[in-house]
Amino acid sequence: MGHKLLSWFILASIFIVAYVDAQWSVTGMTGVTSMHAMMVTPTTIIIIDKAENNPAAVLPDGTTTWAAEYNLVTNKFRPLKLSTNTFCSAGAFFGNGTFLSTAGGEPSKVVTASDGYRGIRYFQPCQDGACQIIETPSLLSSARWYNAMVTTPTGDILNLGGSVQSTGANSANKNNPTFEIHSANGNNKASPIQFLVDTLPYNLYPFVHVIPNGLWQGYYFIFANKASVIYDITKNVAVKALPEAPGGIRSYPCTGVATLLPLDYLDNYNPQFLVCGGQSNFNQFTNPAENTCARTNLGSPNPTWEADDFGGIPRVMPDVVHLADGYNVLFLNGASVGQAGYITGGGTLLASKPALTPVLYSMNKPLGKRWTQLTASTIPRMYHSVASLIPDGSVWVSGSNPNENYNTGGPFPTEFRVEIFTPPYLSGNARPQITAFKNQTSLNVSPIQVAYNEAVPVTYTLTGTPGTITATIAQPGFHTHSQAMSMRLVHLQITNIASSGQNTFTANIYMPPNSFILPPGPHYVFILNNGTPCAKAVWVLIG
CATH class of the missing domain: 2.60.40.10 (Immunoglobulins)
Incomplete structure (x- = not known):
């Protein structure tokens, strides 16, 4: 029967690993800007841009498109046809594995693309190069731009917030303070949520997570601006408001990043939430970004905030990736000065000083000892950049286009190169x-x-x-x-x-x-x- 090594899985979570430094390599081209991305099979990532001219993303009919499937094996892209503008939209999986994309922006002035504000799109992932995005005639209950989506415990999808048209900071006349549920039986009507009124004007792309365990199990944790609430979506009532988080504004266009930290059965899946970066002032394009984070224990009956720095690097528009070990969280991309948004027609940079150095957050270490700076990239990843864990444990990094359309010039040109970031944990054992x-x-x-x-x-x-x-x-x-x-x-x-x-x-x-x-x-x-x-x-x- 062999020697059982049961002690392996109950040892302490801090491993002694002979770390070497992290590595970067350029592996391919995306064909379209990676404004949105999600790994949909072990070998493919769906990439969705806004409607714009991507000259390499040519469809069989000779037209160009703004979506693609990137193959992690061949490092090639396959253009995918779209007809609606997917500008600043959202996505999630149904429980059956079908990918849903919703919302978007106004009709394009650059390419042929219709209004996407109420758009609903399905994608059944494949690995044979045959699957296509299906855009349906059914529409969202209302226009949404900068909305958030999350898979629910029932396998449905919660669609939350946004604005009814594109904007900078949100406003009462553009706000969409509602949510709706997508299910196999169709889409529910919109329901109002006061939290998205109270958090104006910085409530676009709210952070939302299903609380996994403890006193608040099954409720949703929603964070926007500096505010947060534990929310019962079923009854449409706020259950508990948390104190204001320390630090600056965390939501667009003062964009920070947030995550529910990895869950461990050894502490009964206790949920902890971390929010980092952002900007303290709106429309201050030369202002340093936030070098702050705040963490809260959602397993507590009265959650409070613990303040931290952001690894010593001010950062706005960062990305976050859970590494496969479940103890380290990677933060990368973004800028150290300014805010999210396009370079203006007059050439004004909304953000500068690319934050090229990733930082590793070791969640179980004591406060003050959690951050490690890793090897820097050489490619700026500014507005509209992404990163994702992939099946070999490395991190796929792409995107960056702070320009209103495809642009090969300027300080931060449209970026199609894909990098693979190899974290130190891949070299230890x-x-x-x-x-x-x-x-x-x-x-x-x-x-x-x-x-x-x-x-x-x-x-x-x-x-x-x-x-x-x-x-x-x-x-x-x-x-x-x-x-x-x-x-x-x-x-x-x-x-x-x-x-x-x-x-x-x-x-x-x-x-x-x-x-x-x-x-x-x-x-x-x-x-x-x-x-x-x-x-x-x-x-x-x-x-």
């Missing part, structure tokens, strides 16, 4: 290779169906002496405008680890216990050796 999952050896061809609390048998290979073996499950999220919609990472219990031959091991991995902790849909399971992730995560569909 031997990497496991998953060879069988739930008795299936054909992996990542289609998602393997798993159930909540299911003990899934796995087989993996690992050379050398094994270290601490752990497991996580991740949804990399929909990334746009410093948002990481539906991004979530959960530690998984791994038991009955046993040797079954030379460098080969078996184990059971337990899926999360319920859909509050991890909403249904497509996710990726990692096995890690001393915090170093496996060569390729396994694609699963839970729920």
